[in-house]
Amino acid sequence: xxxxxxxxxxxxxxxxxxxxxxxxxxxxxxxxxxxxxxxxxxxxxxxxxxxxxxxxxxxxxxxxxxxxxxxxxxxxxxxxxxxxxxxxxxxxxxxxxxxxxxxxxxxxxxxxxxxxxxxxxxxxxxxxxxxxxxxxxxxxxxxxxxxxxxxxxxxxxxxxxxxxxxxxxxxxxxxxxxxxxxxxxxxxxxxxxxxxxxxxxxxxxxxxxxxxxxxxxxxxxxxxxxxxxxxxxxxxxxxxxxxxxxxxxxxxxxxxxxxxxxxxxxxxxxxxxxxxxxxxxxxxxxxxxxxxxxxxxxxxxxxxxxxxxxxxxxxxxxxxxxxxxxxxxxxxxxxxxxxxxxxxxxxxxxxxxxxxxxxxxxxxxxxxxxxxxxxxxxxxxxxxxxxxxxxxxxxxxxxxxxxxxxxxxxxxxxxxxxxxxxxxxxxxxxxxxxxxxxxxxxxxxxxxxxxxxxxxxxxxxxxxxxxxxxxxxxxxxxxxxxxxxxxxxxxxxxxxxxxxxxxxxxxxxxxxxxxxxxxxxxxxxxxxxxxxxxxxxxxxxxxxxxxxxxxxxxxxxxxxxxxxxxxxxxxxxxxxxxxxxxxxxxxxxxxxxxxxxxxxxxxxxxxxxxxxxxxxxxxxxxxxxxxxxxxxxxxxxxxxxxxxxxxxxxxxxxxxxxxxxxxxxxx
Numbered sequence: 001x002x003x004x005x006x007x008x009x010x011x012x013x014x015x016x017x018x019x020x021x022x023x024x025x026x027x028x029x030x031x032x033x034x035x036x037x038x039x040x041x042x043x044x045x046x047x048x049x050x051x052x053x054x055x056x057x058x059x060x061x062x063x064x065x066x067x068x069x070x071x072x073x074x075x076x077x078x079x080x081x082x083x084x085x086x087x088x089x090x091x092x093x094x095x096x097x098x099x100x101x102x103x104x105x106x107x108x109x110x111x112x113x114x115x116x117x118x119x120x121x122x123x124x125x126x127x128x129x130x131x132x133x134x135x136x137x138x139x140x141x142x143x144x145x146x147x148x149x150x151x152x153x154x155x156x157x158x159x160x161x162x163x164x165x166x167x168x169x170x171x172x173x174x175x176x177x178x179x180x181x182x183x184x185x186x187x188x189x190x191x192x193x194x195x196x197x198x199x200x201x202x203x204x205x206x207x208x209x210x211x212x213x214x215x216x217x218x219x220x221x222x223x224x225x226x227x228x229x230x231x232x233x234x235x236x237x238x239x240x241x242x243x244x245x246x247x248x249x250x251x252x253x254x255x256x257x258x259x260x261x262x263x264x265x266x267x268x269x270x271x272x273x274x275x276x277x278x279x280x281x282x283x284x285x286x287x288x289x290x291x292x293x294x295x296x297x298x299x300x301x302x303x304x305x306x307x308x309x310x311x312x313x314x315x316x317x318x319x320x321x322x323x324x325x326x327x328x329x330x331x332x333x334x335x336x337x338x339x340x341x342x343x344x345x346x347x348x349x350x351x352x353x354x355x356x357x358x359x360x361x362x363x364x365x366x367x368x369x370x371x372x373x374x375x376x377x378x379x380x381x382x383x384x385x386x387x388x389x390x391x392x393x394x395x396x397x398x399x400x401x402x403x404x405x406x407x408x409x410x411x412x413x414x415x416x417x418x419x420x421x422x423x424x425x426x427x428x429x430x431x432x433x434x435x436x437x438x439x440x441x442x443x444x445x446x447x448x449x450x451x452x453x454x455x456x457x458x459x460x461x462x463x464x465x466x467x468x469x470x471x472x473x474x475x476x477x478x479x480x481x482x483x484x485x486x487x488x489x490x491x492x493x494x495x496x497x498x499x500x501x502x503x504x505x506x507x508x509x510x511x512x513x514x515x516x517x518x519x520x521x522x523x524x525x526x527x528x529x530x531x532x533x534x535x536x537x538x539x540x541x542x543x544x545x546x547x548x549x550x551x552x553x554x555x556x557x558x559x560x561x562x563x564x565x566x567x568x569x570x571x572x573x574x575x576x577x578x579x580x581x582x583x584x585x586x587x588x589x590x591x592x593x594x595x596x597x598x599x600x601x602x603x604x605x606x607x608x609x610x611x612x613x614x615x616x617x618x619x620x621x622x623x624x625x626x627x628x629x630x631x632x633x634x635x636x637x638x639x640x641x642x643x644x645x646x647x648x649x650x651x652x653x654x655x656x657x658x659x660x661x662x663x664x665x666x667x
Contacts, residue, residue, distance in 0.1 A: 015096035015287065016294075016303065019073070019088045021106035035070045036062045038092075038119030042230060043239035046130035046246040048292035048330060049178060051109035054130050054246060056102045057290035058117045059230075060092040067094040072118040073102050079114045079127060097226050099287040103295055110134040110333075128243040131177060134333035136424075139607060142336045143175065145245070147600040148182040148252065148433070148488025149518030152232050153190060153200040155620030159519045159599050160237040161627035162617050164244060176602070177332070179245045182488035183252025183433040184521065185289060186228040188281070189218045195522060195530040201621045204231060218257075218267075220277055225284035233288070249289050250326060250340050252433040252489050256281040259459050261347045263320040271349060273313055275320035282324040291326060300415060301328040321345050327412050329419050335605045337425035339416055343433050346409025351376075351399065351463055357454075360390040363539070364454035367440060367465075367503070367586070374466050376402035407434075407464040413471065421478045426640065427605045428483040434460040435487040436468060436513040437494050438502050439593075441542070442562045442586035453586040456528065460489060469502065476500050476510045479643035484610060485513040486603060492524040493517045493597040493614040495636055497589035497649050505588035508646045512638055514612050517597035520620045525553045525595040542566045547573035557661045559593045560584060575661055592634055592652045594659040599630070610638040614652075616659070632656035 038060045045057040062069035068091060075086040092098040107113065111132050117125040134140050145163060167175050190204045192215060208223040219225050233239060256278055257265035263278035264271040286304040293301040307319040325345075330338045351373035357365045369390065372379055376399040379385075388395045408416065420428050439462060443451035455462040475483055485498070493516060497509035517523070525543070532540040542563060545554040557575075558566040561582030569578040584590070597616040604611045613635050618628040636651035657663060 015093065015099055016101045016103060017088075017090045018103045018105070018295075019086060019090075021075070021086050021104065035072070035120040036066060037121040037123045038062055038069060038071065038117075039123070040117060040125035042233035042288075043243055044115065044117065044125050044128035045242035045290055046115070046128060047290035048248055048328075049131060049133045049246045049332075050292065050330070051133050051135050052107050053103060053105035053292070053295070054107065054113070054132055055290045055292050056104055056115050056128070056130070057099065058125055059097065059099045059233075059288075060117055060119065060125075061098050062092070062119075068092070069098070069119065071100060073115065074118065075104060075113055075115045077111070077113060079129070081114065081116065085113075096287050101290050103292065107132050110138060110140065126239070126243055130246045133331065136331050136334065138333040139335065140333045141173075142332050142605045143177050144180055144336075144429070144486075144603045144605070145176045145178075145600055146180040146182060146486045146488070146514075146516050146603060147519055148516060149184040149491055149521040150232070150238070151184075151187045151518070151521040152235070153187075153202050153204050154194065154522050155201055155520030155598065156623060157235050157237040157520055158620055158624055158628040159615075159617045160241045161624065162615065162630060163600055164237065164240055165627040167244070176245055179241065179247045180338075180429075180431055180486060181247050181249040182431060182486065182516070183250055184254045184489065184518075185249065185251070185285075186225075186232050187254045187521070188225070188228065188256065189216050189254070189258055191216045195526055204228075219281075222280035222283060225281050226287070229284055229288035247290075248330060248338065248340065248431070249291060250342060250431055250433050251285060251289075251344065253344055253459075255285050256344070259350075260344055261349055262345060263317045264349070266350070269354060273317055275309055275316040278320040279307065279323050282320070286324055291328075292330075293324075293326065293328065296328055299328050300411070301325050327415065331425065335426040335607060336429055337419070337423040337427070338429045338431055339419050340431040341408060341412060341416060341433070343407055346412055347407045347464070348403070348405045350458055351405050352458060353398075360388065360395060362390060362454070363443065363451070364441065364456060365458055366443075366452040366454045368452055370455065370458060370463065371465060372397065373399045374405040374464060375399070376404045378404040378466075404466050405464050406467050407461065408467065413467065417471065417474050417478075420475060420480050420483055426482055426607055427610060428480065429603075429605070430483060430485040430511075432485040432487045432513075434489045435494065435515040436461050436485050436498050436511075437487075437496050437515055438462075438498075438587040438590055439490075439494075439559055440584070440586035441558060442584050444586070445562055445564050457490075465502065469500075472498055472510045473500055476508070481641050481643055481645075483511045484603075484638065485511060486601065487513055487515045488518075490515060490524055491518040491521050491527065491595075493592065493594045493599065493601075493616060493634060494590070495592040495612065495614065495634070495649070495652065496587075497591070497647055499588050502588070503586075505585060507588070509589050510646070512610075512647055512649055514601055514603065514614070514636070516601040516614065517594070517599050517616065519600065520598060523596050523598065525555050528555055528595070541570040545570040545573070552660050553596045555595045556593050556659065557582075558584070559587060559595070560590060560661065562586070569661075578661070591636075591649055592662075594634070596659065608640055610640075612636045612638070630656060632658055634658070
């Protein structure tokens with residue numbers, strides 16, 4: 001990609017360098033005489049492989065007091081670097097926390113490369129390896145690992161260790177090509193203790209600045225966010241994963257602020273604009289999570305751009321939000337087009353304020369209430385109710401004059417649909433940080449009540465049902481096939497088909513969604529169990545059941561088989577009776593949930609089918625020297641379907657002991 005001098009200077013000032021192997025067979029060159037000895041405490045990484053290029057990364061720290069240091073980059077096709085393909089001198093600066101990114105082009109497609117960084121006095125980084133993408137027409141299978149939610153304090157990174165061990169033992173043609181990281185790489189909030197009151201397995205060192213509260217502390221400054229990335233990347237297993245495979249990354253909320261939208265935090269009852277904090281979070285992500293952005297011609301993605309704030313709320317929100325744009329498209333051979341979205345920076349505020357269900361006398365936010373609130377002024381063909389049909393019927397509809405909700409924003413949504421429609425790849429992979437899976441609680445099945453089906457969280461796509469339906473219907477109408485969402489965020493393993501009408505089991509499925517559990521973050525089951533125990537004891541039966549001295553995660557059955565099944569199992573312990581009462585009609589297409597899981601997913605794309613394995617690792621709250629075993633692997637097959645046909649998901653089949661309610665010991 002030709003760069004103007006101005007563009008080149010801008011890249012260099014941001015810590016990004018462009019180097020090329022075109023026409024070169026670079027001879028070995030020692031580090032410059034003026035170079036300093038360096039440390040590489042956060043390891044190395046590569047990102048966003050293209051057929052002829054890849055982004056390489058490190059953090060090169062000079063002796064104390066030095067604000068700048070020269071760094072030598074070496075790239076080779078052999079791990080011994082006997083005949084390096086490229087030797088280039090770069091620079092690390094305190095302005096970028098000594099991080100640097102090298103966009104290396106002129107490479108050969110579908111080729112493995114090795115790289116390392118050097119300073120003076122024989123100081124050298126660990127060796128990284130990466131792989132370029134195949135040419136768009138190359139019909140090679142693609143094996144993708146997908147992961148999310150790696151809270152440093154809440155657990156150890158046994159999932160990364162398990163992934164590494166299995167990949168090292170695999171045959172070359174069965175090894176992972178790249179890792180898709182779906183967000184929550186860091187957690188901006190540090191809780192003083194675990195949900196059950198016990199101490200965290202690991203302790204995050206104090207923030208340089210930070211804000212401290214009764215229950216937690218959180219990042220507020222650029223120094224704080226850099227501190228988080230440095231701490232997380234001190235973990236040897238995460239370092240080893242980034243050194244072994246190229247990563248393709250998006251973010252979710254914790255890279256900035258829990259449950260955020262645009263540049264607003266949501267810690268309190270009212271959202272708060274934190275433009276400077278959002279800019280700091282964006283900058284730290286850009287420094288520590290390498291990605292190819294400016295180098296993508298004709299795409300919306302762009303590198304970090306400096307900005308100044310004016311004091312005007314709307315302007316400052318937009319400037320902070322738009323300082324970095326990360327939604328983008330990457331091609332991997334004939335079979336895979338990767339469409340990576342940003343579900344935080346352009347979404348509208350939550351459709352319902354916290355506590356609305358309780359105010360209206362509801363056990364949870366109901367599906368109809370969410371539809372009214374999300375639909376805004378467009379609800380019911382532009383005829384929204386003036387008052388909400390709950391409680392005494394006197395509560396004004398707060399969304400009556402509000403535009404319909406959006407999770408992606410119109411521009412990104414249109415880009416996603418256009419990219420899916422014009423793709424010639426066999427499979428279109430939507431890198432989607434939040435689940436599309438229907439995760440409703442079928443309270444309408446409870447007899448002698450006027451309960452309605454409800455959802456336990458409106459932070460994911462369940463809180464933006466209008467746009468989710470619009471996207472799925474547009475894909476169906478355009479005849480798009482082979483579109484699959486890989487998602488994270490909810491700290492659970494899940495799989496299912498997404499129907500054109502999420503409320504109608506008879507409606508045809510259109511796409512599939514596979515959601516991976518967290519690497520180490522507290523599981524969905526633990527989160528829901530804590531809420532039920534503290535605030536909603538009547539709800540506890542849907543979450544946990546105990547029989548014959550064993551405790552069962554009944555929340556899995558609630559989502560899969562429904563409320564009546566879960567209550568039945570809680571009272572009788574009979575899974576056969578519970579299954580007879582199911583399945584949960586509010587969740588058409590939902591095939592698998594394990595809310596207790598930690599782990600990751602592996603997706604293998606070929607000309608005929610997609611095979612997905614959801615790997616659940618053993619406990620994350622203890623240290624280890626050898627990779628902890630997998631408790632089970634849930635395997636799914638999705639044959640490629642043609643236009644006019646619905647996708648048909650096969651599975652789960654299990655290696656190891658299946659989770660409840662699939663396990664033989666539970667009936």
